[in-house]
Amino acid sequence: MDKATLLYYAVQASYFAAAVLFILGIKRMSSPVTARSGIQWAGIGMLVATIATFLHGKVLTHNEHMMTNLLLMVLGIGISSAFAWISGKKVAMTDMPQMVALYNGMGGGSAAAIGASALIGAATHPEHHALTAAQTTLAVIGALIGSISFTGSLIAFAKLQGWMDKTFRFSGQQAVNGLFFLSAVGLGAALVFQLDTTIVIAFFAVSLLFGVLMTLPIGGADMPVVISLYNAFTGLAVAFEGYVQGNVALIIAGTVVGAAGTLLTRLMAKAMNRSISNVLFSNFGSSGGPATEIAGSMKPIEAGDAASLLYMAEKVIIVPGYGMAVAQAQHKIWELSQQLIKRDKTVKFAIHPVAGRMPGHMNVLLAEAGVPYDLIADMDDINPEFGTCDVAIVIGANDVVNPVAKTDKSSPIYGMPILDVINARQVIVIKRGKGAGFAGIENALFYADNCRMLYADGQEAANRLIAELKGIDSGGGH
Amino acid sequence: MISGEIALYLFMLAAFTGHEIISRVPVILHTPLMSGSNFVHGIVLVGAMIALGEATTVTQQVIGFIGVFLGAGNAAGGYVVTERMLEMFKSSKKEGAK
Numbered sequence: 200m201d202k203a204t205l206l207y208y209a210v211q212a213s214y215f216a217a218a219v220l221f222i223l224g225i226k227r228m229s230s231p232v233t234a235r236s237g238i239q240w241a242g243i244g245m246l247v248a249t250i251a252t253f254l255h256g257k258v259l260t261h262n263e264h265m266m267t268n269l270l271l272m273v274l275g276i277g278i279s280s281a282f283a284w285i286s287g288k289k290v291a292m293t294d295m296p297q298m299v300a301l302y303n304g305m306g307g308g309s310a311a312a313i314g315a316s317a318l319i320g321a322a323t324h325p326e327h328h329a330l331t332a333a334q335t336t337l338a339v340i341g342a343l344i345g346s347i348s349f350t351g352s353l354i355a356f357a358k359l360q361g362w363m364d365k366t367f368r369f370s371g372q373q374a375v376n377g378l379f380f381l382s383a384v385g386l387g388a389a390l391v392f393q394l395d396t397t398i399v400i401a402f403f404a405v406s407l408l409f410g411v412l413m414t415l416p417i418g419g420a421d422m423p424v425v426i427s428l429y430n431a432f433t434g435l436a437v438a439f440e441g442y443v444q445g446n447v448a449l450i451i452a453g454t455v456v457g458a459a460g461t462l463l464t465r466l467m468a469k470a471m472n473r474s475i476s477n478v479l480f481s482n483f484g485s486s487g488g489p490a491t492e493i494a495g496s497m498k499p500i501e502a503g504d505a506a507s508l509l510y511m512a513e514k515v516i517i518v519p520g521y522g523m524a525v526a527q528a529q530h531k532i533w534e535l536s537q538q539l540i541k542r543d544k545t546v547k548f549a550i551h552p553v554a555g556r557m558p559g560h561m562n563v564l565l566a567e568a569g570v571p572y573d574l575i576a577d578m579d580d581i582n583p584e585f586g587t588c589d590v591a592i593v594i595g596a597n598d599v600v601n602p603v604a605k606t607d608k609s610s611p612i613y614g615m616p617i618l619d620v621i622n623a624r625q626v627i628v629i630k631r632g633k634g635a636g637f638a639g640i641e642n643a644l645f646y647a648d649n650c651r652m653l654y655a656d657g658q659e660a661a662n663r664l665i666a667e668l669k670g671i672d673s674g675g676g677h
Numbered sequence: 678m679i680s681g682e683i684a685l686y687l688f689m690l691a692a693f694t695g696h697e698i699i700s701r702v703p704v705i706l707h708t709p710l711m712s713g714s715n716f717v718h719g720i721v722l723v724g725a726m727i728a729l730g731e732a733t734t735v736t737q738q739v740i741g742f743i744g745v746f747l748g749a750g751n752a753a754g755g756y757v758v759t760e761r762m763l764e765m766f767k768s769s770k771k772e773g774a775k
Binding site for chain 1: 679684687688692694696698699702703710711712716717723724725726728729730731733734738740743744748749751752753755757758762764
């Protein structure tokens with residue numbers, strides 16, 4: 200066996216090992232006990248595959264371009280991974296969703312670039328880089344999906360980062376988007392029959408633009424589903440471009456992620472009682488007739504009175520939402536809970552499946568603050584308990600506790616499962632101001648007779664409640 | 678080059694695998710898992726490296742470089758973010774359960 204053949208087998212073996220490690224890694228990540236080792240297994244797989252690729256026959260070409268290409272490769276990997284590593288380490292836990300969106304978009308863009316490279320190569324130098332019809336078709340489909348994931352994820356990132364208005368809508372938007380999509384598909388189809396550089400450029404321009412247009416009208420409340428969907432998109436794009444290159448590692452890893460991501464997206468959409476097409480193609484909040492007027496008024500409460508309510512309570516349920524993430528209040532809320540637990544009160548955390556901007560977003564934040572697992576309950580388990588609960592504290596959650604979802608058929612969130620906070624004897628809502636939630640809908644809970652509003656930033660409110668609780672202790676002692 | 682029907686089997690089996698391995702995931706792990714699968718498709722870096730390795734024109738080199746740059750960000754960023762998320766689970770488990 201000569202050296203080239205030996206290298207070939209070594210590289211292929213490392214890809215095989217990477218594929219196995221990826222699958223085992225994801226498998227381990229799906230159980231809390233083994234989750235941490237899962238990412239490390241997958242990480243080793245990635246490292247092995249990346250290093251082995253430097254020995255790949257198409258990289259060690261020994262032609263006159265090899266040194267330039269290798270230099271570009273090392274530079275690209277070095278700069279980009281250093282940037283991503285540092286930004287990933289530095290970013291606050293609460294900003295994780297947009298970082299996942301950003302990195303996912305980069306992956307989509309990379310897959311699109313592979314497609315572009317293959318298509319341009321075949322168009323300009325058919326003698327070196329010929330593609331079969333099947334390869335061209337999948338290169339085009341992968342490039343389309345990857346491009347959408349690339350620009351779409353960047354828009355999602357910008358929205359979550361607060362760089363961009365929440366929504367951007369105009370009349371006839373769906374028709375315009377549909378036109379762009381059809382143009383992209385049409386140009387892509389043309390490429391299968393006629394590989395031409397101009398068409399390649401037009402195809403990518405339209406595809407990238409379509410990703411932007413498609414994501415612009417989607418509101419913040421739907422972002423978890425959208426990020427997860429684009430994650431699945433990138434997976435599929437990687438798998439298709441893997442076929443173009445004849446690279447099994449890309450096909451397997453990409454398809455596994457595509458399938459797992461699609462399932463995850465469906466689970467999430469189901470938790471919001473919305474279909475995926477509903478998320479993508481209906482303008483959230485603008486559908487439905489005028490909402491029914493809500494009678495009554497919001498009744499404010501001072502921290503002192505709220506603390507007294509907590510002091511008298513036996514059972515307290517805390518409902519966190521995106522507002523807690525924004526205020527970085529998870530540590531303070533846990534401190535408040537510990538104060539309550541110390542006073543022999545039962546404290547539980549109720550998590551709505553789509554609270555926050557990613558599924559399980561709240562679980563991650565509470566875990567960061569050190570809240571033990573057994574205090575955290577899912578929606579289905581905790582909902583019957585609100586009836587026996589003395590005080591429910593809603594911190595930064597809005598749409599997921601809005602009873603309108605059960606009562607008002609004209610409401611855009613009608614049918615979405617909610618936390619039955621309204622059944623608690625007393626509800627305290629910690630909120631910065633009177634504004635509506637992400638969906639832009641008035642919350643009937645805030646007007647309910649058993650609800651009081653504590654207007655403050657999450658951290659500040661928790662601080663004041665802790666201080667007041669301690670005050671009651673010392674005051675009651677004299 | 679992989680023949681069409683073999684590729685079809687690959688797609689089918691890998692899709693079933695992806696579906697199976699996460700079909701019973703507790704809600705608490707949804708975010709880390711999404712992040713983890715986001716890391717796994719960072720393997721696109723390998724494809725981008727090969728695309729750049731094959732490049733013979735400046736255009737191809739530019740496209741290949743963009744691909745490598747973006748793919749490396751996906752892989753490195755995806756790893757760090759996922760590890761940070763899962764690290765917190767570990768510490769909270771020690772204090773919490775048992």
